[in-house]
Amino acid sequence: MKTEAVIFDLDNTLINRKLAFRAYSEHFIDRFVTARDARQKEEFIEFMRVSDRDGYRDKREMVQECLAALPMKNPDMTVEELLNHWFAEFYGYTVLMDGTLDVLDRLKQKHIKLGLITNGSPHAQNSKIDKAQIRDYFDTVIVSGEAGFHKPDKRIFELALSRLEAKPENSWYVGDHPRNDIFGAASAGLNAVWLQGFMEWHSDLDEPKHRIGSLDEIIALIDNT
Incomplete structure (x- = not known):
């Protein structure tokens, strides 16, 4: 199979949202919450x-x-203040997944078109992409909040393929979410690859045809298919 395009999910695929949220949580607690000890x-x-x-x-x-469950340092703290802090600060904690830049560079060297599809609001997802400094790698970036439909709706995958001028059978999609990413991409005819380690597989779905344990394994999978 000659690969025309590789399309990626964003959170917990190209960026490690789990690590970012951990770092933000530590900051949030230090700033707003009274914790008596490290435990x-x-x-x-x-x-x-x-x-x-x-x-x-x-x-x-x-x-x-x-706000309701944690002992706040300021008893007059409001939901709006905490929400504003989230939108102002969280995206600054964005961190790339191990191997992201190497994988994107190697795929570019192979002259493979690259796409990115992510569910979420334009502000949130574009902030992460720009903080990670990976936008220029992609021939198309689709954020569900801008597209008007979201994964697993196959239309969002079809939109990416149309923009990339690529056939689904000659394209790959890599993501961590069993339903939104793997089921959705497979429904649109792409070769879907499940990146394990972040979400449990959904028992009501057929087992994935392709799975990888780290992002860099996508290169060998493409080369050997």
């Missing part, structure tokens, strides 16, 4: 991780829950 701080960090639901929780709901 309690870890408990609060875990509370925030669960509340966030891997980024799939409405942020207003998340900060409301944190």
Whole structure:
């Protein structure tokens, strides 16, 4: 198979959102929350991780829950203040996944078209992309909040293929979410590759045809297919 295009998910695929959220949580607690010792701080960090639901929780709901459950240094702290802090600060903690730049460079050297599809708001996702300084690698970047539909809707994958002028059977999609990424991409006819280690596989879905344990494994998979 001659590969025409490789399309990537963003969070927990090209950037390590899990590490970014951990770093932000530590900052959040140091600034806003009273923790009596390191052990309690870890408990609060875990509370925030669960509340966030891997980024799939409405942020207003998340900060409301944190405000209600965590002992704030300022008892008059408001949801709006915490929400504003999130939108001002979180994206600065964006960190690349190990191997991201090397993989993108190697694919570019092979003259393969590159795409990026990510669910989320334009502000949030574009802020991460620009903080990571990876926008120039891609021939197309699609954010669901701008496109009007989101993964796993196959239309968002078809839009990327159209912009890349690539056939689905000659294209790959790499992501971490079993339903949004792998099921969605496969439904659109792409060769879907599950990046393991961030989400459990959904038991109601067929097992993925392709899986990798680290981002750089996509190169060998493409070369050997």
